[in-house]
Amino acid sequence: MTLLTATGITKKFGTKTAVKQIDLTVQTGQLVAFLGPNGAGKSTTINLLTGTIAPTAGTIEMAGLRPDSRQYQKQIGVVFQKSVLDNQLTVWQNLKSRADMYQGVTLTPESELITAFGLTSILKQAYGTLSGGQRRRVDIARALIHQPKLLFLDEPSTGLDIQTRTVIWQTLNQLRQQQGLTIILTTHYLEEAAEADFVYVIDHGQIIAADTVEQLQATYAQSQLMIETDYPEVVLAQLTPEWRVLQTNHQLQIALPDDQQAIIILTKVQSVVTHFEFRQGNMDDIFMALTGKEIR
Structure with missing residues (x-):
């Protein structure tokens, strides 16, 4: 009411x-x-x-x-x-x-x-x-x-x-x-x-x-999967085109819509992964996405 x-x-x-x-x-x-x-x-x-x-x-x-x-x-x-x-x-x-x-x-x-x-x-x-x-x-x-x-x-x-x-x-x-x-x-x-x-x-x-x-969270704070690999092209081949990916040498940071997608990707590319980290989106991400990072 x-x-x-x-x-x-x-x-x-x-x-x-x-x-x-x-x-x-x-x-x-x-x-x-x-x-x-x-x-x-x-x-x-x-x-x-x-x-x-x-x-x-x-x-x-x-x-x-x-x-x-x-x-x-x-x-x-x-x-x-x-x-x-x-x-x-x-x-x-x-x-x-x-x-x-x-x-x-x-x-x-x-x-x-x-x-x-x-x-x-x-x-x-x-x-x-x-x-x-x-x-x-x-x-x-x-x-x-x-x-x-x-x-x-x-x-x-x-x-x-x-x-x-x-x-x-x-x-x-x-x-x-x-x-x-x-x-x-x-x-x-x-x-x-x-x-x-x-x-x-x-x-x-x-x-x-x-x-x-x-x-x-779903709109502004996607989860992040970080993968370290000597074969980034193998991992990239498994990703959906609309997912945002930041690549630095042998490290890939992938924005994902949900946890399940991270599990699917890691299962497919586990043989070429040397290290990975997964972080769920949170209120900090929402705040930064909507209001910016500059100090007021």
Whole structure:
């Protein structure tokens, strides 16, 4: 079931167009990733979808609600790149003040959300004294206190160690299963994007690709078979003409559509192969293919 739609959303800051004619659809329960280089327009898109800024053009709708309505805001939780919590207040005070903003929301130190994110031992600490990983767990817990339908995570894992990222995603995936939570994520960690149900690749303020991870890999990230041989002509004779081949002396690098083709080729030419390596296409390949290799 469709939860959120955006049609033709555009955002201009003076003469600069940060986001241009973006269309997207988010289904209930999905993990949707926005992927793109620095300055691509990911955070601006998040700010538009959360109602933090208004679009110059286009519409955003969730169950008939617009981002500037109070009911829309009640349905979403947001974790921005920079925290909005009070450094002087304790973790408990920050969380409790958020809970008190909503009718019918009861929060206790024993609440499941506090336990799930491992916050029990730090409830009495001032937020400003916490480590980066601890802060991020508090930020996400705060955004989930009112059980929103849709959670926005704007680069939530930047600078975090693998243990903290693992705890965060284990908890979020639990909530997705138990509550049908929908998540929109921007990230620089391509392994996080690889877990998404759907990926929008954004560059220069526009969506340049939108599909499942599997389809993006099939289109932009073919697997690579590297073969070393003293008889490259024997190997080349077994290849389909449309396969891209890079030859350097006695080494062939072959782009293949799937793993099975690698097995077939190696079986046919095994007698002339001195060494081989096989690597499946991944999110890194998709990212590079779509956005280029230059540093932004």
